[in-house]
Amino acid sequence: MKIALLGYGKMGKIIEEIAEAKGHQVVYRSSSDFSKGQLEDADVAIEFSVPEAAVANITKVLKMGIPIVSGTTGWLAHYDEMEALCEEQNGSFIYASNFSVGVNLFFSINAYAAKLMKQWREYDVAIEEIHHTEKKDAPSGTAISLAESVLEHSDKTDWHLEGEGDDEDTLKITAIRENDVKGTHVVEYKSDIDTISLKHEAHSREGFAKGAIFAAEWLLDKKGVFTMKDVLGVG
Numbered sequence: 001m002k003i004a005l006l007g008y009g010k011m012g013k014i015i016e017e018i019a020e021a022k023g024h025q026v027v028y029r030s031s032s033d034f035s036k037g038q039l040e041d042a043d044v045a046i047e048f049s050v051p052e053a054a055v056a057n058i059t060k061v062l063k064m065g066i067p068i069v070s071g072t073t074g075w076l077a078h079y080d081e082m083e084a085l086c087e088e089q090n091g092s093f094i095y096a097s098n099f100s101v102g103v104n105l106f107f108s109i110n111a112y113a114a115k116l117m118k119q120w121r122e123y124d125v126a127i128e129e130i131h132h133t134e135k136k137d138a139p140s141g142t143a144i145s146l147a148e149s150v151l152e153h154s155d156k157t158d159w160h161l162e163g164e165g166d167d168e169d170t171l172k173i174t175a176i177r178e179n180d181v182k183g184t185h186v187v188e189y190k191s192d193i194d195t196i197s198l199k200h201e202a203h204s205r206e207g208f209a210k211g212a213i214f215a216a217e218w219l220l221d222k223k224g225v226f227t228m229k230d231v232l233g234v235g
Contacts, residue, residue: 001217004028004042006057007049007072014209015046022213042066044216051075051137058082058093067092069216071099071208073141083225092219096228097141098183099211104228106200110146110187113198114153123189123196124168125150127159130176130184138175142185147171150187 001024005012008031016026028037028045032053039045045061047054051074061068062085070093079095086093098104117123127150129143139147139161147159150171159171182202189196202208211228218231 001025001220002027002041002043003216004030004037004039004045004061004066006030006045006047006061007053008034009048011048011071011205011208012046014205015048015212018206018209019213024213039066040064044069044220046071046212046216048072048212055082059085062086062089062091062093065089065091067216067219067222069094069096069099069212069219071096071212073097073144074137076141076144086225090223092223092226094215094219094226094228094231096211096215097145098208099215099228100202100207101211101214101232102207103142103183103185103200103202104211104232104234106185106198107145107149108234110198111149111152113187113189113196114150117189117196118153120189120191121155122191122193124191125154125156125187125189126172126174128174128176128184128186128188130178130181132181133177133179135177138177139173140175140183140185142183143173143175146185146187147173 003026008029027041028039045066045068047057047070049072054072054075055078127143129140156171157169162172162174184201187198215231
């Protein structure tokens with residue numbers, strides 16, 4: 001498989017290392033200040049850039065007819081546009097807030113727990129996420145995905161970032177930035193009597209990279225807009 005890497009920071013370099021160890025070839029690399037190789041030679045593109053560049057990257061690749069896997073967060077106000085463009089171009093597109101297999105299993109556990117907890121109104125739910133200081137968006141895309149599943153099975157009307165106005169009808173997300181944290185997410189149900197916590201903690205970025213490569217391999221012979229639920233076969 002010939003891969004184009006759009007975004008060549010820490011994640012891009014880890015993806016390159018793992019992909020080449022699996023026998024794939026990286027034929028194009030780009031970031032905000034350089035590009036190397038030929039994008040048109042790629043069988044698939046993997047996009048981990050920055051929110052400001054994601055839409056342009058995805059648009060360019062879809063118009064070239066190259067399947068694309070995107071893990072950049074913070075640009076989802078334009079997601080519907082990219083979905084429509086993919087359909088218009090008869091393209092192939094996967095977006096995920098997190099490509100880690102463990103996180104995607106955690107998403108399913110979170111959704112099940114939210115359904116289970118809905119009837120127990122004495123529990124209040126909140127989410128906490130911790131990431132490295134270089135992460136530009138807050139809350140994380142993973143935290144937003146967790147929040148959306150909770151909201152589907154809750155009386156809460158929306159989510160809000162801590163410090164942006166507390167309201168008992170909204171789901172609070174606390175975003176913490178610390179040095180060298182790969183990613184920790186906690187969904188907490190708390191009552192006067194006890195606390196139930198669901199936690200996922202990433203130990204390295206390899207999980208994200210392996211998941212993105214796995215998604216790219218899966219996407220190669222398909223057309224349409226997909227999610228990691230499709231890739232992993234979990235509902």
